[in-house]
Amino acid sequence: MRSFFKRTRILNSKSSLKIIFNYLKTEIVIILILCFGTVLIYGILNKSLKNQIINVNKVLLQNTINSIEKEFSNMDELISLINSNPRVLRCMNAPLNLKNSDQNYNAYEVIKDLNTYVYSNRFVKGIHLFFDNDIIISNEYKTNYDFYFEHFDKSGYDVNSLISTYNHRKLVYAKDKEESMNKLYYANSLPVGNRKVWDVTAIIEIDMDVIASFLQSNLFTGTTEIFLLSSEQIPILKLNPIKENSEDMDEIKTIVKSKVLGWEIVSKIPQTEFEKKFMSIKSTIISILLFSLFVVLVFAVVFAYKHYRPIARLIGIVNDDGINVTNEGIFKHIEESMRKTINENKDLKHRVRKQTEYLTDNAVEKLLKKGIIMGNDTDEIIDMSDIKFKSAKLVVLSIKPFLSGAYINDYSDIINRIRKMLKQEQEGYVFYINESNISVLVEIINEQIFIPMEFGIRIVKMLDSLDIQSAVGIGGICHSVKDLNRSYKEALLSLNTLHKDRGEVILYNSIKNSMEIKTKYYYPISIEQEIINNVKAGNIEKVKALLEEVYSENFKEIQLSRQISRILIYNIVSTAMKIINDLKIDLEKFEDADILKQLYNAETVNSAYGSLISTYTIICRLVNKNKKSNNINMFENIRHYLIEEYNNPDISLTLIADRFNLSISYLSRFFKENAGINFNDYVQKLRIENAKQLFKESENILVEDVAAKVGYNNSGSLIRAFKKYEGITPGEYRTCLADN
Structure with missing residues (x-):
């Protein structure tokens, strides 16, 4: 490196070594900043991960609480069902001298209803009703108080004291002697709301397995310890108990409380669950960081030397030119020189581009006028101007503007606007020929969207928006550069056939064979x-x-x-x-x-x-x-006819189709689309509704008479239809009317 400095005579400058060490120092500072940022980001991510664990665990625990609260809201609905059950009410109000057979029959019906409630609610394990007339009915049996307390009572709590007081949504916790899990009961006195006199105490046993499944399905990890505590901090359930002393363990603790029940779910996740992964990630990051430091440091030295070489050459050039510049002003001098060179380059490019545009327009104009201006070959003109056509299909438009005012001597704005229109659709050239002719050479790139006539009309409208009247002539489409002169002449001929002189667009092909077209x-x-x-x-x-x-x-x-x-x-x-x-x-x-x-x-x-x-x-x-609208009117007419004639035994799709002059298949499809049900079901339901009305109006009317009045040939047909659409027979329907 020293030999390089000697060859470039940089060591003769007092600032040479200072410059290279400044480069290297900058690289090292950037590396240290990156290392510090990596460590900081790791710490932030570590803390963020722990917070994310807590937040996710809270969401899981809240889902569990919501599921439990929803099931307890179903308990209130279940109590309402039991409270309004007519069979329970009969047992509640049964006289003391009621026969045993009647009493047992009614109790059997209650047991069936309780079984239905239990089977339809997975949260309920059993239901017991304690009546004040020494009767106990559950979803499994009927007995009296003495027999129950002697043989069946395995609840683990004082039932006598519970049923002797008024209860409303009361939760009772009891320890099961045979199981390790607590038992939970939901007690409510009936009738609901009568605190002075109650006849029944309903005690519902909650299925703890369901609560346990809620907790199990929302565990954050397989080793998460879960406690479910009552509002009095009584343990209800416990999952995954940790055998070690929890005080000696680091753990992530999360607590969620139910606003409705007052219960708490406490979750404890052992931190060891994540420490192994943390340590593995941490070790990997440190190893990568140390290796990166070494590699980046090597590259920093290499790139500092590499980037310094052009600076050394520039400084050598400055010294060779004998420019009197101090060491501190070397870079400022280089910056000013480069800025000046860039500006000069931009100015040169602008002048070259203007000159190229002028040469191109001049060359295209010569191609169009080849038949008039002789002496230059077409290929020679194209080679000299470097014109490159992207399409083999070309067409020439000649625009005749009628200028006045500010536009008399300035065509540049008009040409720029037309050029912008052309570039939006196709490729080509726009140039000034003379004061009454602006020519447009269009390369037809996309034939599907470009129609010469439409393009000419848009040019006329654009110029009209500038208060410039104009006319456009369009030559025929040519397939070779050598035919451009022909298309140009055709465009000029089109302008010579103007009818209105202004605001007109003439297509040469339309005037060439006008009589034929x-x-x-x-x-x-x-x-x-x-x-x-x-x-x-x-x-x-x-x-x-x-x-x-x-x-x-x-x-x-x-x-x-x-x-x-x-x-x-x-x-x-x-x-x-x-x-x-x-x-x-x-x-x-x-x-x-x-x-x-x-x-x-x-x-x-x-x-x-x-x-x-x-x-x-x-x-x-x-x-x-x-x-x-006609379909709606047709359906209404058919519906009114059925309302009037439903009691006709011969009513059918065929009869209606003949009456309304429709085919049977069309009527069937039309009726279902508008009524939502098929024709036969509609007629049957109409007859059943009228039969129900007759049963309501007269208690003694015979089924045969009702069948005849609503359109059935016999009572059997009515009974079958009634059973199909109402789920009961006409006799059972009458019984329901009598009970109500």
Whole structure:
């Protein structure tokens, strides 16, 4: 390295060694900052991970609390069901002289209901009802007090004291002598809300396995210790007890409390669960950090030396030139010199670009006028100007502006605006020929979106927005650079055939064979009839396809003249007016699409085509709307007929189809779509509802009479239908009416 310094004569400068050590010092400082940041981030991540563990564990414990609270809210609903059960009420209010057979039958019904409650609620293990008339009924048996306390009482708490006092949502904790887990009971006096007199005490045994499953499913890890404590801090459940002394262990403790029950869930996660992973990660990070320090330090020395070499050369150049610059001002002098060089380079590029544009425009102009200006070969012109065409299809437009005011001597703004329009769609060149001719050479890159006539119209409109009247002539499309002169001449000829002199766009092909084109456009009678039929059917997609076919045949292939195009548009509009008259559509409904204004006054083919699509879309929408309205009226007529004739035994799909002049298959599908159920179910339900009304109005009416009045041939048909749709027989329905 010293030999390098001697060769570059940098050691002769007093600041040379200082500069290289400043480079190296900067690299080392950056490395140390990165190391400190890594250690800091590791500490933050470590703490953040612990907080994340606590937050996630809280979410899990809160999910457990929410599940338990939800089950206890179901207990309140269960008590309400028992309180309103008519069989329980009979047992509660049963007289003392009631026969044993009746008493046992009623108790059997209560046992069945309690079994249903137990089976439908996984949180409930058993239900016991203690009546004040010395009867005890559970979901398994019926007995009296003496027999219960002698043989069945295994609850582990004082039942006598519990049933002798009023209870409301009371939780009772009891230790099971045979199991290690606590037992939990939910007690409530009946009737609910009567604190002075109660007839029954309902005691529900909670299934502790369900609570244990809630806790188990929300464990953070397999070794997490969980305590479930009551509001009096009585342990209810304990999962994964840690055998070691917990005081000697580091643990992450999380507590969540239920606002409804007052219970607490305490979670203890051993920190050893994560310490091994922490230590492994920590060791890996330190190893990588030390290795990175060594590698980065080596690279810092190498890059400091590498980056210093160009600086050394610059300093040597400054010293060789004999520039009187102090050591402290060397870098400032170099910076000023580089800035000056960059600015000079930018200025040179700008002048070269301007000159290149001028040469290119001049070369393109020579290509267009080749037939007028002789002496230069086409290939030579292209080689000298470095012109590169991206497309083999070219077309020339000649614009004749009628300037006044500020634009008389300044064409640059007009040319820039046209050039911007051209670059948005295609490639090409725009240049000034003379005061009455601005020419545009267009390279047609995308034929699908570029229509020369439409582009010429947009140029006229753009200039019109600047208060500049103009006309545009468009030559024919050529497929070779050698034919550009022909397209240019055709564009000039088009301008010579102007009718209005201003605001007109003339396509050369439209005037070349004008007599032949005037009588040819594509709109056969068969297409018109298809459009009419599909509009009346409301099929807008088919109508759009037919209009697209007409548009493609007339404007994408043969380029109709403006006059013939307008005749074609008038014929298509006449078709639309014919449809409107046939369907008797009110023209006032076309508030968003003024047909006469938008179609007859359309300035471009595309705008007229868009208006046609909008017009036919609105007509089809009105047709479909009328269809829907007719369907609603048809369904209402059928429904009213069924309400009037439901008691006719011969009512059927066939009868209704004949009456309303419909096919059976269509009527079946139509009825289900509008009613939501099939025809037979609708008639049966209508008859059943009227039968129920007759049973309500008369207690003594015979089933046979009701069947005849609602349209059944015999009582058996009524009974079967009643059982199918109501779930009970007419006799059972009468019994329910009598009980209520």
